[in-house]
Amino acid sequence: MINGFTESFAGLPVFDITEESEFTGLPDPASVAWRLRIDDYVEAFEPFETLFAGFLEHVDTARVRALIFGNWGPTYEVTSTRPLALLTDAAVRFPDLKAFFLGEYLQEESEISWIMHGDITTLFTAFEGLEEVVVRGGSDLALEPLKAPALKSLRFEAGGLPGRVVRAVAASELPALESLELWLGVDDYGGDTTVPDLAGILSGERLPSLRALGIQNSDFQDPIAAAVAGAPVVARLEALSLSMGSLTDTGAEALLSGQPLGHLARLDLHHHYMSTPMMARVVAALPGVAVDVADQNDAEDEWRFVEVSE
CATH class of the missing domain: 3.80.10.10 (Ribonuclease Inhibitor)
Structure with a gap:
């Protein structure tokens, strides 16, 4: 399970958005589970921030039902609180979000014990309609x-x-x-x-x-x-x-x-x-x-x- 990307999530096929994506020919926002990830190994979080900003700009996120956050950078330095904050700060933009997967790193990208977290309670308070949640990694999770x-x-x-x-x-x-x-x-x-x-x-x-x-x-x-x-x-x-x-x-x-x-x-x-x-x-x-x-x-x-x- 941790050696290959999931092909479906929340009953929907997964559609990848990476730093190489040009945001053209996109599927219906409600028809797929959107996976945001940095495709290459990077030492900074800023590329993921840019990727998320592009996602907000080019996708009608009001119709997004399922979302996956994959590789957001060096997990041993950048805890999940930073990508999670990007999402919760934009919660009003995702009124129909039903499913969220936090930390879909493959083993080749990061050992599961290297995925650093913090308190993820804000995910549930910001999105009371969530029906499915997956969290990968347990280090410092609260x-x-x-x-x-x-x-x-x-x-x-x-x-x-x-x-x-x-x-x-x-x-x-x-x-x-x-x-x-x-x-x-x-x-x-x-x-x-x-x-x-x-x-x-x-x-x-x-x-x-x-x-x-x-x-x-x-x-x-x-x-x-x-x-x-x-x-x-x-x-x-x-x-x-x-x-x-x-x-x-x-x-x-x-x-x-x-x-x-x-x-x-x-x-x-x-x-x-x-x-x-x-x-x-x-x-x-x-x-x-x-x-x-x-x-x-x-x-x-x-x-x-x-x-x-x-």
Whole structure:
């Protein structure tokens, strides 16, 4: 996912705008997801500012529904607060914005842990109609508890997701949220989330519409699986993902010994450390569920890695 550009976002094909764009032959503003990015490696933020100014000048942004901010320059020096401020300061120009992806850097452009952020709460206060948000990178990321009545899908992609962000999500009022995906990452890259931080999410009390939950990319996936096994929110889910992490037979056993999971349409456990017999047990125990146990790592390996960290 972090090695290639997304070709569609929010149900729309992606249309690239780079510093080489001449703003001619543009598509209908509402028919595409617009991606703004600097195509070459640069040491400054000013080219992205110029690019955004050109976008405002040549595109009827009142009809833009989906927007992606990719490479805005050196992420280890220029935090996302600067490109985000460009957007929020122009919020009146984007009355129909429904989906936003912040930080679509490919791995060849920047390691995910090098994407520096700040407090992104202003995104949600400036655009109360947002229905889908994706944030890539977790370094210095901050968020205050939200009231986001329209938000349906929220995904944080990180090699280390700060616990304060998870706690903020858990304390938010998100009545329409249907899909939540958290890449927790590892402590070495700022991933200091703990199982208690997840309590508000796993209770489901503030998430009445949640149908898909991913708590992924964690080096403590077994304790997470044990917590999920008894979590009230699971009973209403259609899809559950504990993928990309260090899940072992211990965590899988906790899942199988917990509440029934046969109501799920999908259970994603890919990238794991389960033994082959346990993989077979999980699949056999859930005959009506699409179970993904691909990407098996050596269950005997004492060094266990998440799928995405640095």
